[in-house]
């Protein structure tokens with residue numbers, strides 16, 4: 770499904786938070802290898818390699834969440850059903 774369809778959804782168990790956008794992301798930082806854990810499965814992501822970035826807004830504050838793949842976003846939103 771198009772990534773834009775996740776906009777406006779809330780993560781499972783956190784109705785105060787809303788997805789602002791989901792984008793394919795690659796961080797370019799010469800000389801640095803930055804890693805983050807996938808918010809859903811905990812897999813370590815190297816941010817210079819392509820992954821998915823979710824901008825989440827919670828009570829007026831925007832934060833960034835990193836995901837290894839779209840199925841992890843669906844699980845995090847509580848949407849594991851196939852369509």
Ligand SMILES: [Zn+2]
Pocket residue numbers: 807808809810811812836837838841
């Ligand atoms: Zn994951």
